[in-house]
Amino acid sequence: MPLKLNENIPDIVIGRLPLYLRALTYLQQEGHEVTSSHELGQRLGISSAQIRKDLSHFGGFGKQGTGYQIPYLIHKLQDVLQVNRIWPVAVVGAGNLGSAIAHYRGFEERGFRVCWLFDADPRRIGQQVDSFIVQPISELQATLSGSNCQVGMIAVPADRAQEVADLLVGAGVRAILNYAPININVPPGVLVQYIDPVVHLQHMSFYLRASDE
Amino acid sequence: MPLKLNENIPDIVIGRLPLYLRALTYLQQEGHEVTSSHELGQRLGISSAQIRKDLSHFGGFGKQGTGYQIPYLIHKLQDVLQVNRIWPVAVVGAGNLGSAIAHYRGFEERGFRVCWLFDADPRRIGQQVDSFIVQPISELQATLSGSNCQVGMIAVPADRAQEVADLLVGAGVRAILNYAPININVPPGVLVQYIDPVVHLQHMSFYLRASDE
DNA sequence: AACTGTGAAGTTTTTCACAGCC
DNA sequence: GGCTGTGAAAAACTTCACAGTT
Numbered sequence: 001m002p003l004k005l006n007e008n009i010p011d012i013v014i015g016r017l018p019l020y021l022r023a024l025t026y027l028q029q030e031g032h033e034v035t036s037s038h039e040l041g042q043r044l045g046i047s048s049a050q051i052r053k054d055l056s057h058f059g060g061f062g063k064q065g066t067g068y069q070i071p072y073l074i075h076k077l078q079d080v081l082q083v084n085r086i087w088p089v090a091v092v093g094a095g096n097l098g099s100a101i102a103h104y105r106g107f108e109e110r111g112f113r114v115c116w117l118f119d120a121d122p123r124r125i126g127q128q129v130d131s132f133i134v135q136p137i138s139e140l141q142a143t144l145s146g147s148n149c150q151v152g153m154i155a156v157p158a159d160r161a162q163e164v165a166d167l168l169v170g171a172g173v174r175a176i177l178n179y180a181p182i183n184i185n186v187p188p189g190v191l192v193q194y195i196d197p198v199v200h201l202q203h204m205s206f207y208l209r210a211s212d213e
Numbered sequence: 214m215p216l217k218l219n220e221n222i223p224d225i226v227i228g229r230l231p232l233y234l235r236a237l238t239y240l241q242q243e244g245h246e247v248t249s250s251h252e253l254g255q256r257l258g259i260s261s262a263q264i265r266k267d268l269s270h271f272g273g274f275g276k277q278g279t280g281y282q283i284p285y286l287i288h289k290l291q292d293v294l295q296v297n298r299i300w301p302v303a304v305v306g307a308g309n310l311g312s313a314i315a316h317y318r319g320f321e322e323r324g325f326r327v328c329w330l331f332d333a334d335p336r337r338i339g340q341q342v343d344s345f346i347v348q349p350i351s352e353l354q355a356t357l358s359g360s361n362c363q364v365g366m367i368a369v370p371a372d373r374a375q376e377v378a379d380l381l382v383g384a385g386v387r388a389i390l391n392y393a394p395i396n397i398n399v400p401p402g403v404l405v406q407y408i409d410p411v412v413h414l415q416h417m418s419f420y421l422r423a424s425d426e
Numbered sequence: 427a428a429c430t431g432t433g434a435a436g437t438t439t440t441t442c443a444c445a446g447c448c
Numbered sequence: 449g450g451c452t453g454t455g456a457a458a459a460a461c462t463t464c465a466c467a468g469t470t
Binding site for chain 2: 438439440441442443446447448
């Protein structure tokens with residue numbers, strides 16, 4: 001059964017697939033071999049119909065009456081998301097956040113590996129952080145150009161984020177995860193995702209009214 | 214003009230307000246005093262109609278022909294999101310991530326202040342991280358109970374996240390930002406938001422096909 | 427009996443387009 | 449002329465409900 005991908009798949013569906021994949025790996029670790037859209041939905045707080053509909057965009061991964069073979073579904077979702085390989089990632093910013101990212105052990109088994117750590121601050125350049133030697137940002141372009149690095153992470157202050165984004169794009173990066181709390185402009189075809197904890201906190205604080213005291 | 218809030222406002226609208234607020238503070242820093250839905254939309258990659266529609270849920274904040282007074286709109290959005298005050302926050306997990314959070318200077322001016330840092334590891338307890346002394350998780354409940362702490366952040370490994378969530382809820386926390394890459398169950402009325410960088414990376418890697426080589 | 431995959435129905439969200447005001 | 453606020457229209461998304469398969 002070949003992977004269906006020609007039809008146009010809503011971006012919102014793509015955004016849920018990593019959550020399905022994550023939940024499936026935990027189910028597998030717990031010893032499950034088979035699951036159902038209902039079970040998966042319960043874990044995720046998503047309706048079973050939505051899960052079936054989402055998965056149906058890529059072809060039939062399940063069996064009527066039985067459900068989904070977990071290893072098979074994991075494999076298929078990894079195919080769809082292209083994480084059946086490891087993408088090398090460049091991290092820019094070696095402060096507290098960049099260092100935490102460099103130390104994090106959870107990327108590799110999910111398709112990504114931090115391979116470079118850059119910073120602009122001369123005091124940080126040359127220092128060792130985890131297994132990385134912090135490289136000067138001035139060499140970012142030269143270092144990444146021959147590398148086929150397509151994924152970058154921005155962990156610098158907001159006022160430096162745009163210039164770092166420009167550098168990454170110039171070096172051939174096509175997907176950027178931006179931890180700086182500011183919107184950045186990139187040319188068409190370059191993807192950006194944002195992580196800003198305060199945005200999530202403020203989203204929740206809206207609802208913290210009534211019964212506040 | 215009183216804040217309208219009785220009508221039921223879609224959650225997806227609430228989720229965009231922090232982005233508007235963030236962009237407005239940058240506009241203000243750049244010296245702008247007035248903006249328009251068009252200008253704001255350009256910065257955010259959102260249509261001007263959507264911004265006007267979103268803001269209209271809370272009453273008329275703008276002036277026809279003129280646009281929006283930035284300080285006034287900031288003030289109103291802070292009111293709506295309840296960040297015209299500072300929410301004390303408890304962080305659980307004092308590893309690399311928890312430490313980076315403790316060192317982060319960007320919470321305060323946006324409505325939040327880390328006030329406690331907990332960990333289960335005896336080697337970390339008592340250590341100083343930024344201005345915090347790491348407290349034992351066994352004292353979380355006792356420490357927070359008299360504090361009116363309603364916001365918590367989970368920065369522990371995935372296999373500890375559920376028990377930490379239970380502890381936080383038991384201590385009266387009503388909003389949790391979970392950095393652990395796993396779904397947690399909480400009672401009705403407790404809010405959870407998730408931050409998992411790999412989810413964002415996998416979302417983007419889907420699109421990194423074609424012209425890969 | 428249990429479960430998937432899917433058209434159709436229902437709901438939510440976004441965009442359109444324009445009256446009204448500065 | 450420029451801009452907001454908003455009903456109405458359009459588009460997108462989710463849920464329903466069931467035929468079909470194991």
